[in-house]
Amino acid sequence: QVQLVESGGGLVQAGGSLRLSCAASGRTFSSYTMGWFRQAPGKQRELVAGITPGGSTDYDDSVKGRFTISRDNAKNTVYLQMNSLKPDDTAVYYCAARYGLYSDYPAGYNYWGQGTQVTVSS
Numbered sequence: 152q153v154q155l156v157e158s159g160g161g162l163v164q165a166g167g168s169l170r171l172s173c174a175a176s177g178r179t180f181s182s183y184t185m186g187w188f189r190q191a192p193g194k195q196r197e198l199v200a201g202i203t204p205g206g207s208t209d210y211d212d213s214v215k216g217r218f219t220i221s222r223d224n225a226k227n228t229v230y231l232q233m234n235s236l237k238p239d240d241t242a243v244y245y246c247a248a249r250y251g252l253y254s255d256y257p258a259g260y261n262y263w264g265q266g267t268q269v270t271v272s273s
Contacts, residue, residue, distance in 0.1 A: 153177045153262040155246045160267030171231040173246030181224040187231045189242035198255045236271045
């Protein structure tokens, strides 16, 4: 079992920055693919960024060049640095984990955090 707890959301003006953190329980964090997803009202949950156990990263086109995903295996934590935020980035952001290979589908992830709200004002 893996438990995930997100933090770092909030209200920010367009152009600003936030850093989300996701702390994971368990001793095998380094073996998990980690993903950040987001869900806006009335929309499907979508992948924002993912990172494999080996550190390879993937991003949705809408956030490339603005968001950076990283992980610290010693701290069992994955981060999402969000810069140049836009009102369209407003959503609940979720951290998720799956054992092994990378997936960009929400259904491929076994464990989810409770979500953290990010609101970007224009």
